[in-house]
Amino acid sequence: MGDVDLEQQEAFPVERQDEKRDLPDGRRKLGCCEKFQQSISRWMLPEDARSTYLQRANCCPPPVFIIAISVVELSLFIYYAVWKPQKQWVTLEEGIWNSRLTYRAEYRQEAWRFLSYMFVHAGVEHIVGNLFMQLLLGIPLELVHKGFEVGMVYLAGVLAGSLASSIFDPLSALVGASGGVYALIGGYFMNAVVNFREMIPLLGVFRILVIVIIVGVDFGFAFYRRFAGDEGGMKVSFVAHFGGIVAGMTVGYVFFSDYNKKLLKDPRFWMCIVGYLVFFLFAVIFNIFISPAAS
DSSP states (O other): OOOOOHHHHHHHHHHHHHHHHBOTTSOBOOOHHHHHHHHHHHHHSOHHHHHHHHHHOOOSSOSHHHHHHHHHHHHHHHHHHHTSOOSOSSBOOHHHHTOSSSBOGGGTTSTTHHHHGGGOOSBHHHHHHHHHHHHHHHHHHHHHHHHHHHHHHHHHHHHHHHHHHHHHSTTSBBOSSHHHHHHHHHHHHHHHHHTGGGSOHHHHHHHHHHHHHHHHHHHHHHHHHHHTOOBTTBOBOOHHHHHHHHHIIIIIHHHHHSTTSOGGGOHHHHHHHHHHHHHHHHHHHIIIIIOGGGO
């Protein structure tokens, strides 16, 4: 047998690989991951920012924050529903009201409760609704903006929700991640409205309409739990929804609107930070000296 030409032997598979990736007009055929990232860019970003995102788009790191927080919330719901004494697990009662994670006015000196209440939920529709919304918006947001920014907005909404509740509904209990979820909704909603002309019009209308419907339904459930429901004698505050969405429409909007720009050079960022700190200090003073729960 004659000698084998190694260059000719290797050329065939290389040529076949290029055939699979190139279209007749010279454009490269997109893979599944690239198609997914392209869809994400159209869903989350104005047109002038999409090319920059696609150049560096990847799933590394993956959306760790929003997935991890969802797993913890679901795990704790299962724990309180199954292992804690309950008359029913569709709407939880004694377990969550006695939890050291729930925010209650009489225990507000335990400062961790202003954040930890996000891990416990009042029932099935409560946990399902929050998980659905935060995964639906949180995963695309985290793919674009990464975990630090999404985490900061989420936690800012959670804290704003509990502080607002302690001021405007000071004698009610507070459970659920609605403050963080509404912060994501508020930030994305503002971004979709402001950049409406730069995004696909029909998709923009659909997104805004879906958000309005979901928010309306969720507010309905929240009002019911506060004014009509009576789980274990405790009233669940709905004010965290307002605190979260205001945080999202201010802090969240700044984080999510300036893609690929330096936040520290954006004057809106500092305005939001100063405003948030003023609100935080007022809430602390209110809870120490003014709150009816202090008497």
